Amino acid sequence: MTNNHVETREFQTEIRQLLDIVINSLYTDRDIFLRELISNAADATEKLRYLKLSGNEVNDPDLPLEIFINTDETANTLTISDNGIGMTKEELIENLGTIAHSGSKEFIRHLAEARKEGSSGIDLSLIGQFGVGFYSAFMVAERVTLYTRSYTPGAESWIWTSDGSGNYSIEKSEETRRGTRIVLSLKEDAKSYGKGEDIKRIIKQYSSFVPYPVNVNGEKANTVEAIWTKNTSQISDQEYTDFYKYIANAFEEPFYRLHFSSDAPLSIKALLFVPGENYERFGFSRMERGVNLFCKKVLIQEKSEAIVPEWMRFVRGVIDSEELPLNISRETLQDNALVSKLNKVVTGRFLKFLDEQAKDDPAKYKEFWEKFGNFIKEGAATDFVHKDALVKLLRxxxxxxxxxxxxxxxxxxxxxxxxxxxxxxxxxxxxxxxxxxxxxxxxxxxxxxxxxxxxxxxxxxxxxxxxxxxxxxxxxxxxxxxxxEADLRQGEDEEIPLEEQKPFLDWFKETLGTKVTEVRSSKRLVDSPAVVLSSYGTHSMQKMMQLMNKDFGNVPAGILEVNTRSPIIKGINELRKANDPFAAAAAQQVLETAQIAAGLILDPRSMVNRLYSILERAVTTK
The missing domain is CATH 3.40.50.11260 (Rossmann fold)
Known part of the structure; x- marks a missing residue:
């Protein structure tokens, strides 16, 4: 490099504030600095591709459109290069030294105020081309050196350097290659980013689907194609299966797949899979949500909790939307109204798909129901927005x-x-x-x-x-x-005479006391002597309340209906008329047997002695 004049400049006030916030507080996962730099490189490369397609003259027109990453453990550096549009000196100052737009300045001020108040729920919407994301490099680098040459013919090369403090320097460079090369001199506690395997791991997690080759130390690292952006006719079943196995970390084939794109009401490209098996039903731990959120093929949120409801946690796949406003770190989706709308569109389309599958192939849907029906039930019980569509899927x-x-x-x-x-x-x-x-x-x-x-x-x-x-x-x-109501059949056993029914039913209620709210003649029973009815809810709901309250012995009072044609009920009436005290024991047993049939008695030991007495009477009576 020749001895060039080094020009030192101060960062704009908002940039200094931004650096302090980004480096120290905003990003919770340092790995994503690489995602930001790769995203910027991909954007620059895409712009160069568009310029060439538009017939613009560019420097080095034959350079491959690729991204290169090199690690050097000895020098403790990490280098990210692209052959994109590069920058002029003026663009360096504008993009990396200042924030020119009033809206962006307001965003910085708002962010600084929110930081003072300890708030994280800020409406952020800036994804910068060599802008906000670029500064995340200072989370891991004690110094950043950027070499760049613009695509414009005859453009000069420049070096931009900063340690992330209050200023930066610019000088001419002898670099002749079009594009941008960023060298990170890693901090002591960030040396692991100088290892190729660690960089490949991060790329696999965050940037597998960048539309240009990303080479790490000469080896392509983003080997999986973003097939959700392709037309369905261009993708084979095997490609779908391979993609599913990759994103779901699965071995089995998917049960269902849904691949769709939409321009209204939102621009969406989605590829969703129902797994081959539901391991929750075998007692495995609760699944995490498995839909990853992308913007222009760049991962925004892995296993997003915002994009699908909790009951859809069994679904695996990707949602890509160019319309998403994101916060500065791309970790928290800020425009709740838009995210909610996206959630509604995706969920509604998935439910429509399931309904179509149920009609087209009922046998396969039955298999789906056996494996994943509990998720549909969970949704029907909790998702009031999509309740009608979910109820149609119940079986x-x-x-x-x-x-x-x-x-x-x-x-x-x-x-x-x-x-x-x-x-x-x-x-x-x-x-x-x-x-x-x-x-x-x-x-x-x-x-x-x-x-x-x-x-x-x-x-x-x-x-x-x-x-x-x-x-x-x-x-x-x-x-x-x-x-x-039951019909009275000809030749059927006669019921208790009408004139005896009222005194009999009154006696029955008096005998049972507060254990029932009413005893009446049944119009529904055909063979059984009695049945317990609930004035509200089902018996299983009442049983659940008993279990929750640990109130095992207190069976909720209900209505007892007796079959006045049943030999047992008629026999109890005869005992009553004869003033036989055994009638009361038999009446108690009729109630508790009906409660057992209803599943309401959780501890039947209380009736054991009475049952023995009834058996004794039955076997000793001549």
Whole structure:
């Protein structure tokens, strides 16, 4: 290098403030300095490519459009080079020494004020071409030396140097190559960035999809193509699978894939995958969200919690949007309204895709439901924005479906009887439990379809849904006028005479006391002697409340309906009329047996002695 005049300049006040903030507080992960520098290099390279395509004359037109990174552990340096548009002296001063735009100055002032107040929720929107991101280099470098030559024919070469304090220097250089070369003299605590393997690791994490080759010590490091930017017709199934395995760190093939682009209401390119398996259901730890957010192929947020709702944490893939305003470090998305809109668009499109798959291939969707149905249920219970679309994806067994066969609410409504008042469901721990209980009797007798709800979350969803397509949703164990009534058949056993029913039911209520709110004759029972009804919610919801309150012994009072045609109930009435004290024990047992059938008795030991007494009476009575 010749002996050139060295010109020393002071950073603009806002730049000094910015350097202090960026170096000391804003970035929580130092690795991302490399992402910023590579992003800048890619932007400069893309601008050069566009200039050439537009017919502009440029220096060194045959230089390859690549990015080069070299590490030197001995010299403790890291060098990032590109063959992009480079900079003139004036551009160096403008881009690296000042902030010319009033909006950017306001951003710096706002940031400084927020820092004083200890706030991190600032609306930031600057992604600088050799601007804000460039200064992140000072997180790891004690000195930054930048060599550059502009693309314009006849342009001179320049060296820009600074230690990140209050000033920088500019001098002429003998560099003849077009583009920019940045040499970082690494800090003592940042020596690891002088190792090639560490640099490759960071590139794999943050910059795998930069559209130009990124070479580390002569070896290409970004080996995976950003296939989400390509047309679907240009991508093979194997390429999709390979990409999925890379981003999901998976071995199995994806179950579903959704590749779409949109220009309205937002510019989006998205590639989403449903994994081959859900390991949460096998007891593995809760999944992290797996959708990465990109802007122009540069990673903005890995495993973004902003871009998809919590229930979509099983989905893997990428979302790329050029419209995202980002904070200075690209770590926190600031425009909440825009991010919320992006979330809504992506989630809505994914739900539409699942609905299409369910209609096009019900058998495959059934397999999806078996693996990932809990996530859909979680969404239906928590995501009120997309609740309607999620509810359409729910599946249930029913008394008219085979074991393991499932139907949708839509299918249920389509095959409802003409005079059917509502959509009915019964909760129970299994199909066997439901079908052996008293609540199904009237529906079986009437040939009415009933959905089976095996989990508390199913009850919660259906209870809060209230209706679907204009049809009420009613739990079979609820006290509801919308439930069907049994028909009296010819030749059927006579019920307790009407004149005896009121005194009998009054006696039954008096005997049970506060354990029930009412005892009445049932219009729903066909074979069982009694059933317990809930005036609110389902029995499984009541059971959950018992467990939460650790109130095992206190069974919630409900309505007891008795079948006045049942031999057991008629027998108790005869004992009552004979003033036999055994009638009271039998009445208590009828209630508790009905409560067991409802799943409400969590500790049945309290009835053991009474059961022995009943057995003793049964085996000793002649």
């Amino acid at each position: 249930f067994e029913s008394n008219q479906s085979g074991q393991g066969e499932v139907i949708s609410l839509e299918s249920y409504v389509e095959r409802m009887k003409e005079d059917q008042k509502a959509i009915y469901y019964i909760s129970g721990s299994s199909r066997e439990v439901i079908e052996s209980g008293p609540y199904l009797e009237i529906f079986r007798d009437k040939g009415i379809e009933v959905l089976y709800s095996y989990e508390t979350v199913d009850d919660y969803i259906l209870d809060n849904l209230h209706e679907f397509k204009g049809k009420k949703i009613v739990a079979a164990e609820q006290d509801s006028e919308d439930l069907p």
